[in-house]
Amino acid sequence: MSDAVQRVSTPGVSDEVAIQIIGMHKWYGQFHVLKDINLTVRRGERIVVCGPSGSGKSTMIRCINRLEEHQQGQIIVDDIELTGNLKNIDAIRREVGMCFQHFNLFPHLTVLENCTLAPIWVRKVPKAQAEEIAMEFLNKVRIPEQAAKYPGQLSGGQQQRVAIARSLCMSPRIMLFDEPTSALDPEMIAEVLEVMVNLAETGMTMICVTHEMGFARKVADRVIFMDGGEIIEQNEPEEFFNNPQSERTQQFLSQILAH
Amino acid sequence: MATQSIDGPKRGSLLSDQRTRAIVFQALAFFLVAVFFIYIGTNTARNLEALGISTGFGFLDSPAGYDVAMSLIPYTATDTHGRVFFVGLLNTLSVAVTGIIAATILGVILGVLRLSKNWLVSKLVYWYVEVVRNVPLLLQILFWYGVLLGLPRVRDAIPVFETMFLSNRGFYLPRPVPGDGIGLIIIAFFVAVIAIPIIARAARKRQEQTGQIFPVFWTSAALIIGLPALAAIVTGFPLTFDYPEKGGFNFKGGMVLRPEFVALWFSLSIYTAGFIAEIVRAGIQAVSHGQTEAAFSLGLKPNWTMRMIVLPQALRVIVPPLTSQYLNLTKNSSLAIAIGYPDLVSTFGGTSLNQTGQAIEIIMMTMLVYLTISLLISMLMNYYNKRIALVER
Amino acid sequence: MSDITQSNAPGQHYPPGEHPDLPPPPGTVGAIGWLRNNLFSSIPNTILTLLAIYFLVVSIPPVLDWVYFEADFEGASRTDCTSAGACWALIDVRLKQYLFGLYPSDELWRVYVAGLVLALAVLPVLFDKIPFRKILLVNTLLLPITGFYLLSGTGSGPDAWLTTVETPQWGGLLLTLVIGVTGIVASLPIGVALALGRRSNMPVVRAMCVTFIEFVRGVPLITILFMSSVMVPLFLPEGVNFDKLLRCLIGVSLFSAAYMAEVIRGGLQAIPKGQYEAASAMGLSFWKMMYLIILPQALRIVIPGIVNTFIGLFKDTSLVLIIGLFDLLGIAKTVITDANWIGLSHESYAFVAVIYWVFCFGMSRYSIWLEAKLHTGHKR
C-alpha cells in the first residue's frame, strides 16, 4: 500500500529529518491562525512548544497528523508530504502517535482493548501478539494491573499513561503531545512526566506542547515559543530560559515562572 | 423542631415521630384511594344493573356480527368477539411492525444526512423534521388519507410500471405466487443465515491468529443475496407473480393494500422518522469529537472509526429513546380509528364495545394489551441498559 | 539551527512576531469557498447537492402553484373555484368556525377578551423583563377563573350578566386552546406531585405514583379518552353527570401529567445530593426545601423536556375529535363534509396544519431561546 504513498525524496537521503514544515499558513475562516511556520525536526529530536493560550500551539501540532488542514505551505513527515491524498494521510497517521489533553480513551473498551484496537485493525497484528505488546507498554507506563479495567475506573494520571501506552503500541516514529498534563492534579503530573522522560530517553522523536518547564530543561533539545500564530523564538533550553531574545518571550517566561 | 434535632437524646423520638407521621400519611392515602375505588365500584355495579348489562367476559364467545375490512386470520361476521380481538390485535401489530421498520430506515438515513457537511441536505432534513414533528399525527393521517381518497377511481387507476395500479380503493400490487422449488430458495436463505455466524467466528479466529482481516460484512451480504439467487437460477425462478388486472369495476388477481392501511402506515412512519432522525443525530453528536480524533491519530480510517468507536458509543445514547419511539408508534397506531383501519381499538375497542356495551371489560382488555407490550419492551430496555452501562468509578 | 528553519521557505518573510494578518487564499472563504466547503467538497457531496437541488426544483414549483399562483381565494362554494390550484374560498367562508366552532356570533367579543386575557397571562410567564410583570402575573393566576366565566358565562336568564354558552358550542381553535392551556396548567403541578411521590421514601405513596405513571404511559391517549367518555359516566352515581369537555380535560391533564412527572423526575435526579443536604442543614422543612431550593433548579434543568411535553400535549388535543368534540382538527374534518365544499380535504387540513405548526414550532423555538439564555446566565 505504501507504494501508492507519494514520497518527496528517496528514503535514506534525508533520513535525519523527521518533520519539515515550510512556509505553512492556516486560516479558520478569515482568522489567520498560523503564519509562515517554518520548522525542521530531526530524527530523535525532542522539542517543547510553549506560548500563551490561543497562540496556535495545538493547531500547529494537529496539522502534523492532519487533524487540521493547512491552506498554504508544505508539511513533510517522514518524507511523505501531507496533501489531500488519503493514502498519504493514512501512512502518516500510522507513523505519528498523539496524546491529548483530555486523554480521549475509548470509554467502551477496556484498557487492554484500547491498546490493541489499532494494532489489530490497522497493523493487522495477531491478537495474542498485540496483547503481548500492549502488556509490555502498560508495564512500561507501570499500570499492567489495570489492563482489564475500563477507562472510567482510572484516575486522570493513569488514563493519560494508558493513552501514551496506546499510542506506543502502534510503534510510532514520532510522538506528539498536546498539553498532556494540564488536566491533571500535581501528583499525577509527576507520574505522567516520568513516563514521558523515559520515553524521551529511548530516542523517540517528540514534539510536546507543555508548560512544564522542568521537563523542558531536562529533556528538550529545543524549546519553541509561539505567539499570535507565529514562531517567535527557538533555542536550546539553557539559552532559551536564561537568555530569551524577544521581549514577548521574556514576558511570557516571567509570568510562567512567577509561581 | 430545630432545637430538638440538635438535642442528642431527643433525636430518637423525632425520628419515630417522623416515622409515625409517614405511616399515618400513607395509611390515609391508601384509605382515600380505596374509598375512591369502592365508591366508583359500587356506582358502576348499580349503573350496569340499571342498564341491564351483565359483567364478565361471556361476550367474548358471542358472535360479533359485523365484518372487518382486513384480517390476517380467517374471519367472518359469524365469528366471536374473542376472534375480533385477535384480528384487531394482529392488524395493530402488522401496521406497528411495518411502521417501525420503515421509520427506522428513514429516520436513520435522515439523522445521518442531518449531520452531513452538505449544508443544503442538512437544512432540508432540518425542515423536514421541524414540519413533521410540529403537526399533529392525527392531522397527518387524515391528510394522507384524504390524498389517497383523492386518487382516481378504480376505472381510471394510475398504472405504475404497468403492473401496479393506484386508485382511491387502494394500491393494487402483484401478488407473489410461489411455485415448485420455492423451498430450495428458502433453504438457501436459511443456509446463508446459518453460515454467516460460522464464517464470522472463523474469520475472527483467523484474525486473532494471523492478523489477516476478512471482509465479513461484504461476504455476508453476498451470501444472503447470492445463495437464494443461485437457488432461484437452479430451480428456474419458481416465483411467479399474479398481476392485478382491470375487470369492470374492480381488479382481478394481485393483492391490494387498502388506503386506510397505507395512510396509517405512511403517516406513522414519516412522523416517527422525524423523531428518530433527531435521536440519531443527537446520539452521534453525543460522542465527543475527541473520540474520533483519537481514533484518527491511531491510524483508524473513517469507516472503521465509525463502526468501532462512534457507533458503539452512540448506540448507548440512541437505543433507549429509540425504543420509546417504537412504543409511541405502536400506541399511536390506535389513531387508526379515525380513518377506519381495523386495528384493535377501532374493531374490538370500538364496534364490539358499541354492540355489547361491555365498556369496562373491553377498555380494560385493550389497555392491558398496550400495557403488556410496554412492559415487555421496557424490561428488554432495562436489560440492555444494564448490559451496556459504562463502568465508571 | 535557525539556518535550517529559515531555508527555502516561499513567500515574503517578516521579522518574528511582526507577521501581519493576511486574508486567506482565494477560494477558501467567501461565496466560492462556502460553496466548495458546504456543497461540493467531494464527489458524493456534490451528488447529494445535485439530488437535493433536483428535488427542490421538482417539488417546489407545483406546491407554490397550488398554494398561490393557481389558487382561488374567493367564492361561495367549491364550484366557484375554477383554477387548478387550491380553493382557499373555503377558509375564507368558514373562518369563523375554524376559529370558534359554533360559539354564538353575538357573544364572540367574549372570546376576543378571553384571548387578550390569555395573551396577557402568557407574557409574564414567557419573559421576565417586561413592564408591569407583577400585575400581569396576578392576571395569570386568575386566568382559570376569568377564562371560565368569560367563555361559559354566568347564567342563562335574560338578566344574566353573561349568557351561558354551553360547551358543545365551543369549537375550533378556541376549543383546542382551552384544552391545551388547561392541560398545560394542570399537568405541571400534578406532574410535580407525582414526581415527588415517585421519589418519596414512603413505599405506599411511591407504589401508587409508580402504578399511575406507568399505567398511563403504557396506554394510548385514545383509550384514556374512551375511558373518560364511556367509563366515567358508569363510575358516577345515577343522575350525576358532568360535562363531556370537562371529562376530556381531566383525561388529557392526567395523561400529560404522567409524562410530565417522568420529565421532572429526571430533573430531580440531576440535582446533586449536596443541595438536599445543604438545604436540610439550613433547617428548611421538606416542603420549603423543595419549593425554594430543589424544584427551581430541577425544573430549570428540564425546561426543554417540559416544553416538549407541552408540544406533545398541544398536538394530542386533536385526538378529542375521536370522542366527538369539535376542536380545530374536528372542524377541519367536518367542514369538508358540507356538500358545498366536499372533497376539499387538502385545503382544510393544510390550513389547520399551519396553525398547529405555528404554535408548536413557536414553543420549541422559545424553549431553545430560553435554554440558551439560562445557559449564558450560568456561565457568567
Ligand SMILES: Nc1ncnc2c1ncn2[C@@H]1O[C@H](COP(=O)(O)OP(=O)(O)O)[C@@H](O)[C@H]1O
Ligand atoms: N475550530 C476552530 N475554529 C475557529 N477558531 C479556532 C478553532 N480552533 C482554534 N481556534 C482558534 O485558533 C487559535 C489558536 O488555537 P489553539 O491552537 O488551540 O491555541 P493554543 O493551543 O495555543 O492554546 C485560538 O485563537 C482559537 O480560538
Ligand SMILES: [Mg+2]
Ligand atoms: Mg491548546
